[in-house]
Amino acid sequence: MARINLNRICARLGLTAAVILLLIWSLGPIYWSLVTSLTAPNEMMTGTPHLWPPHVTLEHYGKLFGASSQSQGNEVQSVWPQFSAALLNSVITSAAATVVTVLMAAFGAYAFVRLRFPGRDTIFMLVVATMAVPAYTVMIPLYRLMISINLIDTYLGITLIYVSAFLPLALWLMRSVYRSLPISLEEAAWLDGAGRTYTLVRIVLPLAAPGLIASAILTFLSAWGQFMVPLVFSPSLATKPLTVLIPEFVTRNYVDYGLMNAAGVIAIVPPVILVAFLNRYLVRGLMAGAGK
Amino acid sequence: MSHFEQTKPAPGTRHDVWLGLGFAIPIIVIMGGLVFVPLASTLWDSLFRIDPMRPGTPFVGLQNYAGFLTDPAIRQGWYNTFVYVVLAVILETVGGLGAALLLSRIKYGRRWLLAALVLPWCLPPVVNAIAWLWIYNPSYGLLNGALHAMGLIDQNIVWFNSRSTALFLVTVVHVWRMMPLTAIILLAALQSIPQDLYEAAKLDGAGPIKCFRMITLPLIAGGLAIALSQSTVFALNLFDEAWVLAGPSLDTRTVIIQVYMSAFQNLHFSQGMALSVLTMIVSLIISALYVMRVYRETSYD
């Protein structure tokens, strides 16, 4: 009896240790980034790490949001206009990409599942197959195309590119969601005289809400984190997102890691919120999306 | 009943076709215009010399491809990419499997543990790279500081001076982000294994290792294959981490960094296109290999 208890305690301890290890691994760097963003510059340059800054300072955030900033010992113009512009761009492009992608996937996947039209299955296969094509293969001609139709550095151009990138996965997700819904519900609606579109909007979509939410979350996170595409297609602050602006801080100043980490912390606030509150949908979406 | 059938047409095939096409046409236009047409354009244009800084676009055949075997920078890029793929796939699979096994055993607070596990995957890769760049900083970074405090090193190591540590550290950042995806795929696979198989094995006296080898591994083979192919494709596309951590440095340069540099810094568009075509072919071949294996495995079920 005692030996079994010992085994169980060892197993428990092992499990707990493993969980702690996993938490440190997953959350450690984020925590360290937060700590750095709150550390005063002179304490950062000491070479001995502290688990919590000896003197918490908000000066780095102050530089981001404040009326003035520091550069090479001079007080310079605030970084806020550029930071706020980039933040707004990130929000707008990610939100636009999400809305358009989810709408198109919601209606399109329904068409691919329930409606019959010529070439239905081939088109679907082709669209989903584009997930195997890496982004950079199409980037250069896409760049030249966008130049010729004057959509470089516009919200419309960026949104279109994001939609073309994220639509296949969203379509796949929504299609598997629709397939799992029993057709009897829709048939009942048709018998009552409802049209196809009406059935879709009023009956199917509410039932497919978890899938819609999962697609929206996945698309938003992917768009929020995009780097190479806006690096090429958003050269100026008209559409430049946070992900492109923050590495520019690296080149600005020598070791202003406090500012960079502060900017990084702000950039991860939306994903953290999404994960904290909508985790269930996200995980379900990932699992379903992986079932290829 | 028949009254309704006469007054309102049941959703008929012709109505279906137009509606279906109506929903599908925007998708076709966007995917066609922004993916297929540029793809065809890449394949075609890589046979010309397209350089915005120079006049004309003469046909050069396979000349853009010919330079690749001899250019040492590109060879280095292929080598680096290969190292990233191998290292990343191994680390992500082993780590992901461990995390999935751990999670499948946790009953309480699994939701929060999952949230913590998934968080690295949700953050912009660029922000990760900057956080880790600071951790790797030779003079003030956490890595050197912690190793120093633990007494493992007495002098700060400049990690990115050595090619092997540079490659490894960039891989670590990439793995940190991608492991959650593998873990979730494998977790889903683990959860689909019926528990009574384990109970039967325990009754037969099998220990945990035997259970793992005989029951777990074969039954998650499908999920494993998917996880492996995902890891490979994402590792092949590694750009953000290597670019932010080490820039154009040759040690850590991947093939797609080379594409970016050729096309957007040196403005040799057609060279960039040729290189990206080659990489796409490699990526497709690897994906196809995995897909075929998956079909073979699952056909046994």
Next chain:
Amino acid sequence: MKRRQFLTTASALGATLALPAFSKRAAASTTVSVLLPPWSTLPKDMADRFTSQTGFGLDNQTLGWDDIHAKIVTSMVAKTAPADATEVDWSWVGQFGAAEWYQPLDGKIDAGLIADLPTAKIFTFDGKLMALPYNNDFRILIYNRAHLQQAGVKDAPKTPDELLDAARKIKAAKVIDYPIGLPFSATEGASTAWYLLTKAFGGDLFDDKFEPLFVSPDSAGYKAMAFQMQALKEGLIDPASTGLKDVDIQELFKAGKITFDIAGWAGNIAVYSDASKSKVAKDVAAALMPSTTGKSRTFGLPGAVGIPASAKNPEAALAFAKWMLQPENQIESYLTLGNLPTRTSVLEKLNADGKLYEGDKLLQQAAVVEPLFAQGTPGWYPQFSSAVATALNQAAKGQATVDQAVKQIADGAKAAQQ
């Protein structure tokens, strides 16, 4: 009658005086965006002064020098201007001029001003002035006097060998761990340092036909690189330099962590001597670039501000460029940011007032400044320079020998020239 006349005149006068205020307020709604490197991030009072003097708002965007080039290229190929006014470096004139990306400034600038700017001819392409130079950078040896004294080194080194000796003595006396500051990351700062040392060893990079002159072991370029690698091997340069740019080396000097800023920027002496910015303000000294031939050589790397062809606010951008060249702004830019004035009249005034730090050494060195390419910077320079930086970075990490590195650079030159 008189009162009415008086009132009318008064109100008319008042209105005329108020008119400029109205137009300025209307103009203040235009903000000119300016893309400049870190050493031109204008202090806030300068930016505010610009707004109050010209009525235009100022959006001062800063980007690392190496990234500005890539940004301008990607934007201009896509026919969108990255900003209303951007930095135009001497080394980009060939490439940008051939592509006609910048608005010609002839006729918009007063001839007297151009005569006051000797470096303006570097920014002329095909007879047209592309940009206005504001930063008169050339290189000089900057060192920390106190370190030399503590190690018992009496005079500043005059040849590369003396430089190594002095560094060895400083390291042996445990004054400073890594006395020599040179960048080795794959950035332009590393390349220009090597070009400078090539000149110090009495040679040049290319001949008239742009054939490489640095491949054979007895060439100046080869010896220069061997010198750098030797210093690294002996521990006279910090191994972490493979991750450092020129601006990082400058921060190290200000913190008192290195003795020799070999590729020192002439204007930076002002910033190094500013006690509010530099810990070694009292010990900064300059010396002529060491040379093996006895005659010091250096080259100029001026920076200018230009207006891209598709800029949205070209008049505001022109106002900014002209404003940067006003004497008081050139002086303040020098004192706060280390940008040596480009106008001869301003330099002379500064020196007469005794405010030109290490003025005599500067003027001595300025007398021997050459352009790096006598024939004008070729359009393939950026790609060539990037190949140089990559090769230097590899050699510094020990992944390539000097032989391999120079050969790599020669191959890079050939590839760029195609």
